[in-house]
Amino acid sequence: MTPESLTSNEQDYINGLLHHEADVIDSIYQRFAIKAQRFIQQKGGTVRDAAHIFEEVLLDIYFFVRRHPLKVASFEAFLILLCKRVWEKEVERRGARIPGLEPDETAALSREDMQDLEDVLKEGEKRRVAYHQYLQLGDDCKELIRWALTDCLQEDIAAETKIPVKDLPARRASCFKNLFLRIDGELKPVDSMLESEIQSADAFLCGIMSEAARSAYAEKLKATPPLANQVKRFDMIRQLLAQRICTDTERDELQHQLYAHRNTWFAAKDNSITPIRNYVIGIAIIAITLATLLYISPWRKNIYSQFSSTEMHAMENDTLGLSDEVKKEFNRGHFSDALRLLNKELAANPDNIYARYYRGVCLVDLNQLAAARQDLLTVYNGNNKIRYEAAFYLALSYLREGHKQECLEWLLKIPEGAPNYLKVQKLIEELKA
Structure with a gap:
């Protein structure tokens, strides 16, 4: 399907995105990626910002159409305006503002389209806030919330988390309360739920109440509208967060396609005289070759081992230094010593x-992941030349647990100019294989 063949039916873009059809996604990038990038760069953003916003907007539309019908008169106008609005929100979070949109930027959209756009935007912003604040929680709470959003039996969750079944409700409520405190600090709702109400609402929404207790709680909600609104909001946040953190092969397939297009359409400008079409084809051939080599590699089944190897080298300007003994033990793989x-x-x-x-690297290899992340986060949050190496091992720490989504999130924090960027891209390709 060519880009031109889609122009007669705007709905093809939405349907193709919903079903992650490769030719439709190619067309979306070919026709609209440069326009979005141009606007974001003109408004103070970077190429990396543009890539991130474009992906976020496509995911916002995707998640929305999985739950709601969506039909627009002009997909281009809808997509580009949504990119602009999401970038406005991001700039505001950074403490700045950009001028309002010109009237002609909304001219191609009907009143119904504008309402749909606002709905997609609001839902997407809430999802972003919930997911961002979720990532700030401790590992134990993140794991427990992730399990809480599944349909698994309480006994299975207890076995996986090593928390007694009788303690699960209170522990879940405590973690959700911590999450809501973070979310509320950003979204500033009218009122927040008490931890005791969170525990009851969690049991109600998960279907783990007895039939009698469930009926009684339903009656309580009917009689208490403010509580009913809080439970409704709780349910919405649970659903939005589940879209990002729960196992979902359909979502993962779309994200992998979006990541694959990132380097093609949002790379630094090529100053050579090679036409962009040939450049894109060349990149695609290289990507296919790398993916093939990774696929047939004999160690493919253990991705962590493939990418975790490192050596301790003498560091320039390391005024404190490290002893020869620790370097020797580390380079021999004697991580306990x-x-x-x-x-x-x-x-x-x-x-x-x-x-x-x-x-931190030693602790990752020794599977002491919580302690490892404390060290690696300290390094990453500092102004030093190895912060992106720390980000890479933070990604590997999640890979070791089998949490590919969080692994990808950390990999995508590493910019194109980082010394380990090529290794990062290879790992992303391997995760997609």
Whole structure:
């Protein structure tokens, strides 16, 4: 299907996105990606910002049409205006503002289209806030909430999380309360739910109440409209968050296609005289070759082992330094011994960012992931030249648990100019295979 063949039926774009049809997604990028990028760069954004916003908007539309009917007069006008609105929101979060939209930017959309656009925008913003705040939680709460949003039996969840069944409701309520406190700090609702009400609402929405208790709670909601509104909001946030964190092969397939288009359509400008069409074809051939090589590699089944190998090298400008003994143990793969020595180094010099980074790497390899992430986050959040190496091992820590979505989120934080960027792209391709 060519881009031109789609212009006579705008609904083909929406249906193709819903069913992640490769030719439709290709057409969307061919026709609209550059327009979105141009606007975002003109309004202070980077190419990376443009790629992120374009992907977010396509996902917003995708998630919306999975739950609601959507028909627009002009997909182009709808998509580009939505990109502009989402970028406006992002700029506001960064503490700035951009001028309002010109009147002619809404001229191609009907009143119904504009209402649909506002609905997609509001739902997408709530999903982004919920997901962002979810990522800030501790690993235990993230795991428990992820399980809470599935249809698994309580006994199975207890076995996976190692939390007794009798303690699950209170622990879930506590984690949801922490999440809502973070979300409410950004969305500022009229009122928030008490933790005791969260526990009851969670049991009601998950269907783990007895029939009698469920009937009684339903009557309570009818008699208490404010509580009913809070439970409705709780249910909405649960559903929006589940769209991002629960297992979903359909969503993953679409995301993989979007990630594959990122480097093609949002790469740094090529200054050579090679036509863009040949450039795109060349990139596609390279990507296919890499994917093929990765697919046939004998170690493909253990992606973590393939990408986790590293050595401790002497660091330029590392004024604190690391002992030869710790380097020797680390490079030999004796991570328990290296960890013991790094603990001593950090006890004496807690600001040694390299010791903290390599301790995080050791802890990932030793499967002590919570402690590893504390060290690696400290490195990543600092202004240093190895912060993107720390981001890579944070991604690997989630890969080791089998959490591909969170692994991808960390990989996508690593910019094109980072020293490990090529390795990052190879890992993304491997995750897509």
